[in-house]
Amino acid sequence: MSECDHEEADTRVCVHLKDALEKGSQKVVIRTVDTDIIVILVGLLGQLTKDYPDTGIWVAFGMGKNFQEICINTISQKIGKSISLALPAFHAFTGCDTTSQFRGKGKKSAWAAWKSFPEVTNAFIAMAAEPHQLSQESKTFALLERYTCVLYDKTTNIENVNDLRKDLFAKKSLSMENIPPT
Numbered sequence: 001m002s003e004c005d006h007e008e009a010d011t012r013v014c015v016h017l018k019d020a021l022e023k024g025s026q027k028v029v030i031r032t033v034d035t036d037i038i039v040i041l042v043g044l045l046g047q048l049t050k051d052y053p054d055t056g057i058w059v060a061f062g063m064g065k066n067f068q069e070i071c072i073n074t075i076s077q078k079i080g081k082s083i084s085l086a087l088p089a090f091h092a093f094t095g096c097d098t099t100s101q102f103r104g105k106g107k108k109s110a111w112a113a114w115k116s117f118p119e120v121t122n123a124f125i126a127m128a129a130e131p132h133q134l135s136q137e138s139k140t141f142a143l144l145e146r147y148t149c150v151l152y153d154k155t156t157n158i159e160n161v162n163d164l165r166k167d168l169f170a171k172k173s174l175s176m177e178n179i180p181p182t
Helices: 009-022 036-053 074-081 080-095 108-117 118-130 140-153 161-171
Strands: 027-032 055-062 068-071
Touching: 009 027, 009 036, 027 036, 036 055, 036 074, 036 080, 055 074, 068 074, 074 080, 080 118, 108 118, 108 140, 118 140, 140 161
Parallel strands: 027 055
Antiparallel strands: 055 068
């Protein structure tokens, strides 16, 4: 492998994986205790199997009695191509090592909101493909904002986060003067 100055450990694993595949490896096992790596690998698998069709990626995950071997190919196959491509952006948007989660909303709530608003999948795919191309005027931004509203209230028709904040605050029967600033 040529010299690499890639600093982020989670994605540096992928640099080493690609190097192993370029050198002829077909089955690779990666040892980690970090779920971020699993998510990144699921998102990357489609591209890797295009370039290296016989690729099999396993993750030796966890420690002690929580240790398990996870087949990335199986996960990707079960959730499908679109969800696999969207998963890294979903993970980053809903909270990971480098971003905070939404207040009071963990991955189970975020996953349930995604299932009830599947239209956001295209926004997550767009974010994963071009993370620096998001603008407030874009369709991707509108879908992400609507998803955030669904995350906090699955029954709402509101599409704007600020409007939802007012609505949720008003449901508590409190004075609008007490609404916290954004």
